[in-house]
Amino acid sequence: xxxxxxxxxxxxxxxxxxxxxxxxxxxxxxxxxxxxxxxxxxxxxxxxxxxxxxxxxxxxxxxxxxxxxxxxxxxxxxxxxxxxxxxxxxxxxxxxxxxxxxxxxxxxxxxxxxxxxxxxxxxxxxxxxxxxxxxxxxxxxxxxxxxxxxxxxxxxxxxxxxxxxxxxxxxxxxxxxxxxxxxxxxxxxxxxxxxxxxxxxxxxxxxxxxxxxxxxxxxxxxxxxxxxxxxxxxxxxxxxxxxxxxxxxxxxxxxxxxxxxxxxxxxxxxxxxxxxxxxxxxxxxxxxxxxxxxxxxxxxxxxxxxxxxxxxxxxxxxxxxxxxxxxxxxxxxxxxxxxxxxxxxxxxxxxxxxxxxxxxxxxxxxxxx
Numbered sequence: 001x002x003x004x005x006x007x008x009x010x011x012x013x014x015x016x017x018x019x020x021x022x023x024x025x026x027x028x029x030x031x032x033x034x035x036x037x038x039x040x041x042x043x044x045x046x047x048x049x050x051x052x053x054x055x056x057x058x059x060x061x062x063x064x065x066x067x068x069x070x071x072x073x074x075x076x077x078x079x080x081x082x083x084x085x086x087x088x089x090x091x092x093x094x095x096x097x098x099x100x101x102x103x104x105x106x107x108x109x110x111x112x113x114x115x116x117x118x119x120x121x122x123x124x125x126x127x128x129x130x131x132x133x134x135x136x137x138x139x140x141x142x143x144x145x146x147x148x149x150x151x152x153x154x155x156x157x158x159x160x161x162x163x164x165x166x167x168x169x170x171x172x173x174x175x176x177x178x179x180x181x182x183x184x185x186x187x188x189x190x191x192x193x194x195x196x197x198x199x200x201x202x203x204x205x206x207x208x209x210x211x212x213x214x215x216x217x218x219x220x221x222x223x224x225x226x227x228x229x230x231x232x233x234x235x236x237x238x239x240x241x242x243x244x245x246x247x248x249x250x251x252x253x254x255x256x257x258x259x260x261x262x263x264x265x266x267x268x269x270x271x272x273x274x275x276x277x278x279x280x281x282x283x284x285x286x287x288x289x290x291x292x293x294x295x296x297x298x299x300x301x302x303x304x305x306x307x308x309x310x311x312x313x314x315x316x317x318x319x320x321x322x323x324x325x326x327x328x329x330x331x332x333x334x335x336x337x338x339x340x341x342x343x344x345x346x347x348x349x350x351x352x353x354x355x356x357x358x359x360x361x362x363x364x365x366x367x368x369x
Contacts, residue, residue, distance in 0.1 A: 012034070012036075012037060013034060016038040021057045022147075030178035030179040035068070037068075038070050044069060082110050083111070084110060084172065111139055111163075112141075113140075113141045113161075117287055126194065142193055143161050145250055146253035147253075160183070162185075162191070166187070188241045196250060201288050201295060202255075205224055206255050207270070208325065216326055216329050227307075230302075234304065269322075289316055292316055307328070
C-alpha cells in the first residue's frame with residue numbers, strides 16, 4: 001500500500017453524529033479539506049445552513065474547511081478524492097457502509113479509519129476485521145481512547161490510533177497531533193477495539209449499579225473488563241492495551257462524564273426504562289445496548305466464561321431483574337489463586353539436592369562378592 005504520509009490533503013468522515021462532527025472539525029484544523037457525510041439530505045441541509053451540528057454538537061462551528069455531503073447523494077465524489085476515510089457510524093451499519101465504500105471510487109492509496117466503538121452483528125465481529133475483508137489489513141486503522149466529543153474540540157483528548165501498518169498508524173496520529181490533540185500509536189487494533197467495547201459495557205454496568213453502591217459498581221466494571229480481556233487475549237490482543245488510555249483511561253472518562261450515553265443508559269435501566277426506549281431518552285444511539293449481547297455470545301463461543309457480561313445482557317433484554325443483577329455482581333468471586341512456595345524454600349531445596357548428589361559421589365564404591 002502506498003501512503004502519502006504527512007502529505008494528506010483530503011479526508012471524509014462518514015457519519016455526522018457528535019464524534020464524527022468533532023473529528024471533521026479537527027481534520028480542518030490540521031489543514032485538511034474535510035467532507036462530513038450526513039445520513040440524509042435533510043441533515044446535510046441543516047448542517048450547511050447553520051454551519052453547526054445543533055442536534056449532536058451545538059455551539060461548535062464547522063470551519064470553512066469542512067464541506068457537507070449526504071449518503072443519499074453526492075458523497076461518492078468526496079470519497080473519490082480522499083486520502084483518509086473515517087467511519088463514525090453505528091456498529092450495526094458497518095457491514096452495509098463497508099460494502100458501499102468497496103463499491104465506490106475510494107482511491108487505492110486511501111486509509112480507512114474506524115471510529116466505531118461496538119461490534120458488528122450478527123457474530124460480534126470487530127469493525128476492523130469487517131473492513132479488512134473489503135480493503136485489506138494494511139489500509140485499515142481504528143481510533144480509541146478517552147475522547148468526549150465536545151471536550152476533544154475545546155480542550156483536547158487522549159486518542160490511540162491502532163493499525164497493522166506502522167506507516168498508516170503514524171500518519172493518522174500525525175494528523176490529530178497537527179490539530180492539537182494527543183494521539184498515541186498502537187499495533188494492536190483488536191485490543192483497542194475490544195477495550196472500547198469493554199469500556200462501553202462497563203459504563204452501562206456502572207450506571208445500572210451505582211445507586212446500589214459504589215463498591216458493587218466497581219466490582220461490575222472490573223469483572224466485565226476481565227471477561228472481555230480473556231476474549232481479547234484469545235484473539236491475539238495485548239493485555240497492556242486494556243490498562244492504557246484505550247481501556248481504563250476511556251472507562252474513567254466515560255464513567256465520570258455527566259453526558260455519558262452509556263452510563264446514562266445504565267441509570268435508566270435501573271429505573272425500569274426498557275432498552276428500546278433509551279436511545280430516544282438519551283437523544284443518540286447507545287452502542288452498548290446492542291453490543292453487550294453480541295459481546296457475551298462472542299466470549300461464550302470462545303469457550304470462556306462471562307457470568308457478569310451475560311447477566312448484563314439479560315438485564316438489558318429485560319429478562320433479569322435489577323435486584324438479581326446486583327446480587328449476582330456482589331456474590332461473584334474469581335477462582336482462588338494458586339500459591340507457590342517462597343523462592344527461598346526453592347533455593348534451599350535445590351541446595352540440599354545438590355549436596356545429596358555430592359555426598360553420594362563421595363561415598364566409596366560398594367563391591368559385590
